[in-house]
Amino acid sequence: MFKIKSIFTKLFMTYLMIILFSFLLFGFIFLYLFHLKLYDDYEETFTHHYELVQDQLVGIEKFQWTEEEVALSLKPSLSQKEFSIFLFSEAGELVYGPTHSPSDVSLVSLEFLEKALHQEIFTEGGWIDGVLSYHIGSPIQFPGSDQGGHTTHNEGVMVMMFHDLDHQYQQVVYHILTTFLITIAFAGVILWFISRKITSPLQEMNHTVLRYAKGDFSQTVKVKTNDELGQLGSSVNYMAEELSTLEETRNKLIADVSHDLRSPLTSIKGFLVALIDGTVPSHRREKVYLLMKEETERVIKLVNDTLDMSQLEAGQVKIKPEKYNLTKQLQMTVAKLEPQLESKDVTIRIVPDDEPIHVFADRDRMEQALINLLQNGIQFSPRTSEIKIMLDKNKEHHFVEVRVQDQGPGINEDMIAHIWKRFYKTDEARTNKAGAGIGLSIVKSIMDLHHVDVHVESKEGEGTTFYFRLPLSRT
Known part of the structure; x- marks a missing residue:
């Protein structure tokens, strides 16, 4: 279990989230660029086949082919694996189309044909009747005949319909997700060890400082690097030395001050007991008073010096x-x-x-x-x-x-x-x-x-x- 508040977890999750969001951003940008490139490729494909179909239609007029010969001539161009080509009349009736996907013609609306008839190139893409498709249409002329049997030029629309787009997008998403999962797994393992390596000295310092707080200054932090963590470890060791010295000084102060206070106070007490008991002759009392005065001044000086030192060190x-x-x-x-x-x-x-x-x-x-x-x-x-x-x-x-x-x-x-x-x-x-x-x-x-x-x-x-x-x- 992770400790939610531990720096290891925060560091590991931060790195992981940065990689996750970076990869998601990369995926969205890649999909968008793929979308633009795919439609550009579709338009280039349309332009190429438009010219081919137009050349074939010129041949039809030149050699006076029959309807069956025309259909047979256009069949290779109209029937492709990734797309289908339809030739519509100005009235929106299908004139020529592929044989392998006749049902796709229902996906071409009259509104689309009308717009394509009046523009150089008209495109439309998206979900149409539950099918993800992309249509490109452009005006085109193909030969016909009137009632007298004379050749005429009929205005129409060439429509290229790209199908199976959802499969292409699924393939791209699949490759992105596969790469993403492999990268996240690999990066997660690396980040785990990196985060552990970074936080391990901090955890050691934490345990060491807790021991310092209890008065145990025997343990030191192992400094293995010269970076900020290494400098922090050196500072912790230096702090331990100073705290140890301070602790020794404090104990020494207590012993010294206790001794320096006890000696004059013991003398004063002894003189007072002697004066109360009357064991001090009257001719020696003045000397005893002077000794008591000196001892009292010694105690006062020690107390004043201690207070002065504390104020000076505290910056007061x-x-x-x-x-x-x-x-x-x-x-x-x-x-x-x-x-x-x-x-x-x-x-x-x-x-x-x-x-x-x-x-x-x-x-x-x-x-x-x-x-x-x-x-x-x-x-x-x-x-x-x-x-x-x-x-x-x-x-x-x-x-x-x-x-x-x-x-x-x-x-x-x-x-x-x-x-x-x-x-x-x-x-x-x-x-x-x-x-x-x-x-x-x-x-x-x-x-x-x-x-x-x-x-x-x-x-x-x-x-x-x-x-x-x-x-x-x-x-």
């Missing part, structure tokens, strides 16, 4: 570029990070820090990107080290290059291409320190909104430098 964030002082923004950003710098005993130096540099960018989003870059540097910088923010203004090309350089352990060359990915961590062993791996992904998204490329230079043991270029304000 629109930047509003404006002119502002980048140097002043960096100074204020460093001031906001002072508690983190003190806890790590790390310093940040802006070079130069006394020259106002005005850029054209979204102030708030750029501050978010700078904070993430600096926090990343603080997390991986050793104690008592220095982070440099170098500003290199290029007035000729109207941009300033911002470089954030730390003295951390550096990044392996193989990992550099992956650091911008969501939740990617260069050091899994330092999960607690490195957070959820969202910061650099946010930086990349913000820079992309500004149509700015952010780059990284790093060698293991020599620190890491992030740099990008912002357009200078022209006013």
